[in-house]
Amino acid sequence: MKTKARNVPLTRAAVLGAALEIIDRDTVDRLSMRRLGEALDRNPMVLYRHAANKAALLDGVAEIVLAQLTVDATDPDWRHQLRSIARDFRKLAVAHPNTVSLLVTHPLSTPLALRPLGTLRPLEDIxxxxxxxxxxxADALHIYRALFGFLHGHILNELQEIVEHPEETDDLLRLGFHRLPIGEFPLLRGLASNLATYDGASELERGLDILLSGLTTTIAPAATRPRKERRS
Structure with a gap:
């Protein structure tokens, strides 16, 4: 479906927005300059003025998605702000599940300083x-890594959670646990109801409770440390 008329000036924002629409609908693998040109009613060659290649296009899509992640660096309650960031990041991932590879795994293949500036903004703000x-x-960086390490794992787990037989009413059957050897994995079987009723939002909150409590216990702001420890 064409999203822009030919007589409307083509902008980078329009190109990236159309690319995101294709990814949301058809996955990253189905995005190409040809398909994007068709969606925008433009010759694909014109698109290279706004993105040098598909890799640059994907970087741009990651930037516009992450631009929706708000970080209030002036919030005096850092725990509250990190929790808010985590919730918003999950919402973005759930709203655009086909971009998760761009947000989570794709950046790992690029040195930090070579990543698009927009993808570094949340890190700088946090x-x-x-x-x-x-x-x-150094402690701030450690907290950032702990938070996003947890978030990335949570999101990948939530979006890839699969129930084998959703039509079944018995949780063991829904999960396909009847295929497991009888007498083995008793603890896993005992958690069938928990596994079959996975709630991503609730799991996120519980994980954040554990993470933030642990960070508060093990890493303290300099002003709250004993004077001797601050000097060391």
Whole structure:
């Protein structure tokens, strides 16, 4: 379906928006300059003025998705802000599940300083949030890595959660646990109801409770540390 008339000026925002629509509908693998040109009613060669190649196009899509992630670096309650960021990141992933590879795995193949600037903005803003809370730069980075390591794992788990037979009413059958050897994996079988009723939002909150409690216990802002420890 064409999203733009030929007489409307073509902008980078329009190109990336149309690319995101294709990815949302058909996955990253189905995006091509040819299909994007058809969607925009333009010669595909014109698109190279806005993205040098498909890799640059995908970087741009990641940027416009992450641009929707709001980080308030001035929030005096860093725990509240990290929880808000985590919730918003999950919402973006659930709204655009086909972009998760661009947000989670694709960046790992690119050195940090070579990634699109827009994808680095959340990192910079979270570091500012935490250093404002009197964490050292190194501790702030550790907290960021712990948070997004958890978030990435949670999102991949939530979006790839598969129930083998959703029409079944028995949880063991829904999960296909009847295929497991009888007498083995008793603990896993005992959690069938929990596994079959996976709630991504609730799991996120529980995970954040555990993560933030642990971070609060093990990493303290400089101002709250004993004076001797601060000097060391």
């Amino acid at each position: 570091l500012e949030l935490l250093t404002r809370a009197d964490f050292s730069g």
